[in-house]
Amino acid sequence: MENGTKLLPAAEGDFENVANNSTNLNPNELSVHQKTAGGFQGHSKLFRNGRQVWTQSLNGKITNAGVNSIPK
Amino acid sequence: MKISIIKDLNKEYIEAVTYYEADISSINTITSVDCYINLAFLYWSFAFELFEFNIPNNISDEWSILGGNRYPEILNLGLSVYPNSVELHFWKRYFSRISYGESFLELDCKELIKQYGDFSSHVPYFFLYQFDRGFYFEKTNLLIKECEELPTAKNIYIKSIIA
16 A cells, blocks of 8 residues: 555554555545545554554545544 | 635625625725635635534535535636636636546646736645645745745645644
């Protein structure tokens, strides 16, 4: 998965790792518009330190990503 | 100050959208370019900013779908009225980049500024700042002050990127 669209923090390699693993697929990470528009994928992973890393991607490129401190 | 802007500043975003829509539909007054820009920004946020915008502001799913359909229409409508607005051109390219991965880089943004000028808006500099923090520092500082003076949803977003 390529980080080709948003200027993400350089240290956040977690985003690509999460998005590259199909077991992390989670459509709940997408807005309703993205779900209905098609082509978007959401991924998330909960780490042991309580951080939940989430990504939104389109055609293999991460378009948005972040870290939630309180898991949903 | 327009009610739409006041609603935006008060974070009453659904009401702000309703008033912005009324502003741009009015045939009796000249609509400010900011109405088109702020409205398009809110609709784009509804469509794409799930964690950063919709959840904290309780924006419902129906607005997300409407936002996705409406934000490009508002940008194009604004450009039909203000074809030389650097900020409208900027948002159109920026949204395409961060939402759909379309190419829009530092040089493209500088070309927009060269073509339309930066006398009416410093907004494109928040994007350029991410490519060269030193070179664009002065313009970005001006932009931060503008965002602090008028914290609309758009300006809160810009400040969150650069401050």
